[in-house]
Every structure is written in structure tokens, then in C-alpha cells.
Amino acid sequence: xxxxxxxxxxxxxxxxxxxxxxxxxxxxxxxxxxxxxxxxxxxxxxxxxxxxxxxxxxxxxxxxxxxxxxxxxxxxxxxxxxxxxxxxxxxxxxxxxxxxxxxxxxxxxxxxxxxxxxxxxxxxxxxxxxxxxxxxxxxxxxxxxxxxxxxxxxxxxxxxxxxxxxxxxxxxxxxxxxxxxxxxxxxxxxxxxxxxxxxxxxxxxxxxxxxxxxxxxxxxxxxxxxxxxxxxxxxxxxxxxxxxxxxxxxxxxxxxxxxxxxxxxxxxxxxxxxxxxxxxxxxxxxxxxxxxxxxxxxxxxxxxxxxxxxxxxxxxxxxxxxxxxxxxxxxxxxxxxxxxxxxxxxxxxxxxxxxxxxxxxxxxxxxxxxxxxxxxxxxxxxxxxxxxxxxxxxxxxxxxxxxxxxxxxxxxxxxxxxxxxxxxxxxxxxxxxxxxxxxxxxxxxxxxxxxxxxxxxxxxxxxxxxxxxxxxxxxxxxxxxxxxxxxxxxxxxxxxxxxxxxxxxxxxxxxxxxxxxxxxxxxxxxxxxxxxxxxxxxxxxxxxxxxxxxxxxxxxxxxxxxxxxxxxxxxxxxxxxxxxxxxxxxxxxxxxxxxxxxxxxx
Numbered sequence: 001x002x003x004x005x006x007x008x009x010x011x012x013x014x015x016x017x018x019x020x021x022x023x024x025x026x027x028x029x030x031x032x033x034x035x036x037x038x039x040x041x042x043x044x045x046x047x048x049x050x051x052x053x054x055x056x057x058x059x060x061x062x063x064x065x066x067x068x069x070x071x072x073x074x075x076x077x078x079x080x081x082x083x084x085x086x087x088x089x090x091x092x093x094x095x096x097x098x099x100x101x102x103x104x105x106x107x108x109x110x111x112x113x114x115x116x117x118x119x120x121x122x123x124x125x126x127x128x129x130x131x132x133x134x135x136x137x138x139x140x141x142x143x144x145x146x147x148x149x150x151x152x153x154x155x156x157x158x159x160x161x162x163x164x165x166x167x168x169x170x171x172x173x174x175x176x177x178x179x180x181x182x183x184x185x186x187x188x189x190x191x192x193x194x195x196x197x198x199x200x201x202x203x204x205x206x207x208x209x210x211x212x213x214x215x216x217x218x219x220x221x222x223x224x225x226x227x228x229x230x231x232x233x234x235x236x237x238x239x240x241x242x243x244x245x246x247x248x249x250x251x252x253x254x255x256x257x258x259x260x261x262x263x264x265x266x267x268x269x270x271x272x273x274x275x276x277x278x279x280x281x282x283x284x285x286x287x288x289x290x291x292x293x294x295x296x297x298x299x300x301x302x303x304x305x306x307x308x309x310x311x312x313x314x315x316x317x318x319x320x321x322x323x324x325x326x327x328x329x330x331x332x333x334x335x336x337x338x339x340x341x342x343x344x345x346x347x348x349x350x351x352x353x354x355x356x357x358x359x360x361x362x363x364x365x366x367x368x369x370x371x372x373x374x375x376x377x378x379x380x381x382x383x384x385x386x387x388x389x390x391x392x393x394x395x396x397x398x399x400x401x402x403x404x405x406x407x408x409x410x411x412x413x414x415x416x417x418x419x420x421x422x423x424x425x426x427x428x429x430x431x432x433x434x435x436x437x438x439x440x441x442x443x444x445x446x447x448x449x450x451x452x453x454x455x456x457x458x459x460x461x462x463x464x465x466x467x468x469x470x471x472x473x474x475x476x477x478x479x480x481x482x483x484x485x486x487x488x489x490x491x492x493x494x495x496x497x498x499x500x501x502x503x504x505x506x507x508x509x510x511x512x513x514x515x516x517x518x519x520x521x522x523x524x525x526x527x528x529x530x531x532x533x534x535x536x537x538x539x540x541x542x543x544x545x546x547x548x549x550x551x552x553x554x555x556x557x558x559x560x561x562x563x564x565x566x567x568x569x570x571x572x573x574x575x576x577x578x579x580x581x582x583x584x585x586x587x588x589x590x591x592x593x594x595x596x597x598x599x600x601x602x
Contacts, residue, residue, distance in 0.1 A: 038201075064311070076325065077307065080377060111137040122203050129202070144450065214543075248289065301382040376431075457477045460489065461491075486577065509535050511582040521574070
């Protein structure tokens with residue numbers, strides 16, 4: 001072989017290698033300078049102990065465990081005791097009382113629209129942003145995910161859902177029908193988003209709905225657990241509901257398979273080295289089950305209610321298998337991801353979180369200041385230091401010697417206890433948490449940037465005989481409408497004048513020959529007549545592995561009420577029955593408003 005041929009072959013090999021490298025660029029930027037993709041996977045009600053990595057031999061979670069083995073894991077990472085607060089902190093980098101969140105339904109789950117979210121900050125840098133799952137930080141725009149930085153949203157915005165098989169969902173505000181088991185469906189949509197945006201950068205947010213109740217899971221997962229003896233059980237004196245535990249762990253194994261699908265897709269698209277993958281849960285376990293001997297579960301401000309797994313994988317950038325002992329919090333994720341992505345944080349953005357990237361990349365001797373982390377829920381507040389926790393009753397625990405919080409050492413450490421009590425009092429003053437009594441925010445309709453707005457039964461107030469289908473408002477419907485004096489109201493502020501087509505989701509009994517309804521807001525009124533009965537049975541129990549405490553569900557029929565012109569301003573949105581000849585008028589699930597381009601009627 002002569003030298004010219006050899007050089008030609010070398011050139012061809014070099015060119016092929018260069019082409020392979022070019023395929024991993026964004027535009028003309030070199031691969032290493034590309035902004036990284038971000039995938040955030042958030043489990044719902046999964047405890048720290050619901051992983052085989054954390055010593056639970058009752059289940060197998062190889063795909064979630066692999067994120068820790070191939071990335072960085074945090075031994076003491078803390079979220080809040082329930083769902084919506086943690087989600088607000090993850091998205092804003094602020095303790096949730098600062099964001100307007102104070103409850104999990106009836107409007108208290110809403111994150112103030114003026115908050116700058118991670119999605120908004122990344123979208124400004126050219127990221128495609130998609131969320132697929134349970135939002136739980138507000139339904140009506142501008143609280144909706146499409147108004148909070150996500151170009152694409154598919155899922156449900158409520159605190160929990162009543163059916164996990166082919167359920168009613170929404171896609172960018174429009175009501176749609178899900179396909180298959182919900183967690184699988186959300187993942188499929190997320191994988192499609194990754195495929196569509198593989199040239200990046202993208203932010204994929206996968207806030208799953210499981211293992212939150214109702215305890216529904218496909219047979220293939222339930223069959224693994226229904227007859228299995230639980231090797232590890234809850235350590236405390238409270239009674240463990242073993243069938244509930246089995247259902248929860250079966251749902252976690254389904255999550256694990258879906259995490260495996262995400263990891264496989266990243267490999268298929270050759271995106272592992274360009275993608276930061278984060279896995280965490282939103283609070284402690286939703287039942288008494290193995291949780292590493294910690295005190296508390298979901299709803300508690302003790303370690304068992306707020307300690308979550310946190311795994312951060314970025315292949316060949318972050319060290320594989322590294323464990324971080326420093327305490328950290330959900331509020332730290334926004335500044336950390338901005339730094340890792342080389343996105344400049346706005347100078348006027350005030351947050352509570354700390355950038356964790358120095359300890360992610362550094363060694364064990366990396367300087368790191370001690371800090372306090374606050375947990376708060378339903379009037380209870382606790383404070384965590386690196387080595388201690390002051391609980392909501394001001395009892396002090398040495399968390400290194402006593403992780404189960406069994407022995408109060410406050411009397412022996414009065415100076416530390418008193419300093420943490422003062423820090424707690426100062427924090428409560430600084431954050432000024434809202435309550436259901438002090439929250440006067442109306443529900444919004446007609447946001448300039450939105451086409452669709454839902455007014456569900458969850459956010460309404462029944463009057464007269466009407467009652468909810470369940471005491472927990474999320475995913476409920478109104479029933480027992482027996483009198484023309486009965487009504488339903490929503491406290492609604494119309495943000496901009498406009499015409500709205502109104503669709504009502506209802507059922508009615510077979511003995512009704514017609515129901516006349518009137519919808520009003522201020523001086524605007526819309527009258528319609530339902531001439532078709534639709535009486536669907538209550539369902540949901542056929543898929544439940546254990547009895548639920550939330551509302552059962554049923555199918556509701558859509559009815560186009562017509563078009564109502566709405567003027568800007570705050571009034572009660574009122575739905576009344578003008579006439580009906582049966583024993584009851586209708587059961588109501590929700591009203592869907594669609595903005596249409598027509599001249600505003602007088």
C-alpha cells in the first residue's frame with residue numbers, strides 16, 4: 001500500500017469520526033459546549049425505604065438503583081411532607097410558603113404565577129420544555145403548567161386521580177383520553193418528547209402519579225406481590241396494612257420499569273453523556289411500611305415524612321457511585337441545575353436553595369458550610385441541621401446516634417435547642433405561610449395566553465342539598481341536586497373580556513325528561529337545556545387492590561351549553577337548575593371554557 005492510499009484511508013476514517021461527532025452537536029456548537037438535557041423523574045408518595053438500594057428486600061428496583069450506582073446519591077435529602085409543597089420548591093428554589101402554596105386542594109395547591117420556574121428559566125435559553133404527569137400546582141391559567149414555562153403538558157393537574165387505566169386527562173388544556181396504565185402512558189409521552197427534541201436541549205419533567213392511592217396497578221405487577229411474604233415490615237407500634245404495602249411496592253416496581261425505559265431511550269438516542277437525570281420522591285411513604293427505621297410517614301415533618309432518595313446521573317461528568325453525606329433540600333435543585341447547565345441565574349431572582357454542584361463534582365474535602373433545612377406542614381414546623389432535628393414540639397434529636405428520633409436530648413443541649421427554636425420562629429415570620437382562612441385568591445378564567453380553562457367540582461362550593469362525592473375534594477363530582485334552590489358557585493375572576501364556549505360534563509337519571517340550567521357571572525348569563533339522559537355507574541373499585549378513601553369515579557357526558565360573553569372582573573360563577581322533572585337534576589364533574597374569536601356581545 002503506497003503512502004497516498006494510506007493517507008487517503010486515514011482521511012476517510014477521520015472524516016467518519018468527525019461526522020459521528022457532528023451528529024451530537026446542537027447547530028455548529030461543539031459537543032462539549034452543548035447545553036445538557038435535563039430529565040427529572042418525581043415519584044408520588046414513594047418512601048425513602050421503597051428501594052432495594054436502601055435495603056428493602058421486599059422489592060427489586062434495579063433501574064432506579066442504577067441511577068445511584070452510575071451517578072451521585074444523597075444520603076440525607078429532604079423534601080416536604082406532602083405533594084404540592086415539594087413540587088413548588090423543586091420548580092422555584094424557594095420554600096413553598098413563599099410561593100403561595102399552603103394546601104393540597106381547593107386552591108391552596110396553587111403556585112403564584114409570578115414565580116419564575118426552572119422551566120421558564122431554561123426555556124429562555126432555548127430549551128424545549130415538557131411535563132407529563134401530575135402537576136398539582138394549579139389548574140386554571142396562569143397557574144397551569146403551560147403558563148409556568150412548559151411548552152407541552154399532558155396529564156392531570158389535580159392532587160390525585162380516580163382511575164389509572166385509560167383515564168380522562170388533558171393535553172395542553174384540552175380534555176383527552178389516556179391510553180393504558182397511566183404511569184406507562186406518561187412515560188410513553190415523555191419518550192416521544194425526547195425523540196422529538198433529541199437535538200436538544202430539552203427539559204423533561206416526569207411527575208408520576210404513583211404509588212399514590214388509589215392503589216391500582218396492572219396484574220403483571222400485582223401478581224408478583226399478592227402472595228409474597230413481606231420479609232421486612234414496619235418497625236413501629238402502628239399497624240402496617242400489608243395489602244396496601246404490597247400494592248405500593250408493586251407500583252414502585254412499575255415505576256422502576258419505566259425508569260428503565262427512560263434510560264434505554266437515552267442510550268438509543270446516544271444522549272447519556274448529554275443528559276442530567278434526577279430521581280426523587282415528593283414526600284415520605286403513604287403508609288406504615290419499611291422506611292429504614294425512621295419516625296413518621298407522609299404528612300409528618302419528622303425524617304420519615306420528609307427524607308427522599310435523590311440520585312443525579314450525568315455520565316462521564318459527575319462521578320459514578322459517589323455518596324454525599326451533606327444535608328440537602330428540594331429547594332437546591334433549581335440553582336444546582338442552572339449551574340450544571342451553565343445557565344446564568346437572574347440577579348433579581350431570590351431563592352432559598354443552595355447550588356450543590358461543588359459537592360457533586362468535588363471530593364470529600366470540598367468546603368461546605370453548615371446550614372438549616374426547614375420542613376413545614378399543617379401548622380407543624382421542624383428544623384434539620386447536619387446532625388440534629390428539632391421537631392414540631394421542640395424536642396431535639398441527635399440524628400447520627402438516634403435516626404429513629406426516640407430520645408429527646410433538649411435538656412442536655414439547651415443552647416442548641418433554643419437557637420433552633422429561634423431559627424424556626426424567624427423562618428415562620430419570614431415566610432408568612434398562607435392558610436385556608438387567609439387565602440383570598442379567586443380562581444382565574446380568561447387568561448390572555450390560554451384557550452382552555454377548567455372549573456372542576458373540586459374548586460366549587462355546593463349550596464342547598466348538593467354535596468361532594470367524597471370528603472377529599474380532588475377528583476370529586478357534585479351530586480344530590482334535589483331542588484331548584486340548589487346551586488354551585490366558584491369564586492372567579494375573569495382576567496380579560498372574551499367569549500367562551502362552555503362544555504359541561506354531567507350525568508342525569510333516567511326519570512328526567514329534561515333539565516334547564518343557567519350559568520351566570522356578573523351580568524353575563526347562559527341558559528341551556530339538557531334533553532339527553534346519561535346515567536353512568538360508579539367505577540374504580542374493579543381496579544383497586546385495596547379499598548380507597550378517595551372518591552370513586554364514573555363517566556360523564558359532555559354537553560355544549562353554548563357561548564357566554566364574560567367581562568373582566570371578579571364575581572361568583574353560579575350554576576343553577578331552572579327546571580327538572582325528576583328526583584334530581586344532574587351530577588356535575590366540571591365546566592370547560594374555551595376562548596373563541598367572536599365579537600364580544602353586549
